Amino acid sequence: MEIKFKLDLRPVFIEDKKSGGVTAYFKDFEGAIAEGETHEEAINSLALTFKTMVLNEPEVMKQIIESNPQSFTIDMNHLN
Numbered sequence: 001m002e003i004k005f006k007l008d009l010r011p012v013f014i015e016d017k018k019s020g021g022v023t024a025y026f027k028d029f030e031g032a033i034a035e036g037e038t039h040e041e042a043i044n045s046l047a048l049t050f051k052t053m054v055l056n057e058p059e060v061m062k063q064i065i066e067s068n069p070q071s072f073t074i075d076m077n078h079l080n
Helices: 039-056 058-067
Strands: 002-005 012-015 022-025 033-036 072-075
Touching: 022 039, 033 039, 039 058
Parallel strands: none
Antiparallel strands: 002 072, 012 022, 022 033
């Protein structure tokens, strides 16, 4: 079984003027926060953080399903 979903997530960026680093987070998902030296590094790190959250924290997947039920498709062709 393969489950696919699409989310329209827009990261928020905070630039640290002193260090030059960047913090990125998704305001709708507590804990989805990451840092990098550049915007690109921060967003790549945030994507990995969010993927880890989705795979390991059932409450995150529940939040996604409840807030975006129309964004899911389930492909039953992959069942063994």
